[in-house]
Amino acid sequence: MSETSTPAPTTRESAFLKAARGEPVPHTPVWFMRQAGRSLPEYLKLREGVGMLESCMEPDLVVEITMQPVRRYGVDAAIFFSDIVLPLKAVGVDLDIKPGIGPVVASPVETLADVEAIPDLTAEHVPFISESVRRLVAGLGPTPLIGFAGAPFTVASYLVEGGPSKEHAKTKAMMFGAPEVWDALMRKIAAIAAGYLEVQVAAGAAAVQLFDSWAGALTPADYQEHVMPHSARVLEQVGSLGVPRIHFGVGTSNLLGLMGDAGADVVGVDWRTPLASAIPLVGDRVVQGNLDP
Secondary structure, three states, rough: OOOOOOOOHHHHHHHHHHHHHHOOOOOOOOOOOOOOOOOHHHHHOOOOOHHHHHHHHHHHHHHHHHHHHHHOOOOEEEOOOOOOOHHHHHHOOEEEEEOOOEEEEEEOOHHHHHHHHHOOOOOOHHHHHHHHHHHHHHHHHOEEEEEEEHHHHHHHHHHHOOOOOOOOOHHHHHHHHHHHHHHHHHHHHHHHHHHHHHHHHOOOEEEEEEOOHHHHHHHHHHHHHHHHHHHHHHHHHHHOOOEEEEEEEEEHHHHHHHHHHHOEEEEEEOOOHHHHHHHHHHHHHHEEEEOOO
């Protein structure tokens, strides 16, 4: 007489990944965009005296910080602890994240030569990412890990402005006034973002998110002409990897249809957009979001 046991649940069977595939779920899966930090006392203690980029490049810290909210809250997915400018730092761009300010670039991009000076990203640039993801996947068990990268427009804005901007004046000046430089820069960043996501998926990430913090500053027409093709390039390249692709932007209620059309499986909305309003705009794609931070 042999004993039978219930098979251990797998990542693929998680409520999060089922929802991302548009399948029925036993409950509405929940995860938080910045769940790895800010409000957790254990996170604040761990980050004492440690710079943001430094903490993103040390696997012990990345693993612990990513795991903290999963342990504390039992969320349905873990979001990889990193920053959207980390791939730029990894390929040699001189930048830092200043407390209370955000990413600051030492020499903003202005010319085609500046763009060409940015190296392409390879896995050899980010061995700490591969190690961190592998360790996380081993430790998370059936809880899926979401990898992420900054979308081309947002990353380009930091590079052109030299730091955070509310008006994005220099960014738009390049977009409209120097289209050849803009196109080259966006292609460069799209390749870096896609490569960065490929590294994460190769190490075991179960889904990816393309994060566009500043796309809400654009009109639909400008987004469609100057930005969407480059985000689409990232999502298309990642599409062959077989994991759900999430496309999220802040304040992008007027862009949701286009963001879906760029190649997303899941379209994310912020707290200002009710899900009932977003669903008709994205066709048969899955919608996530609308939790007020």
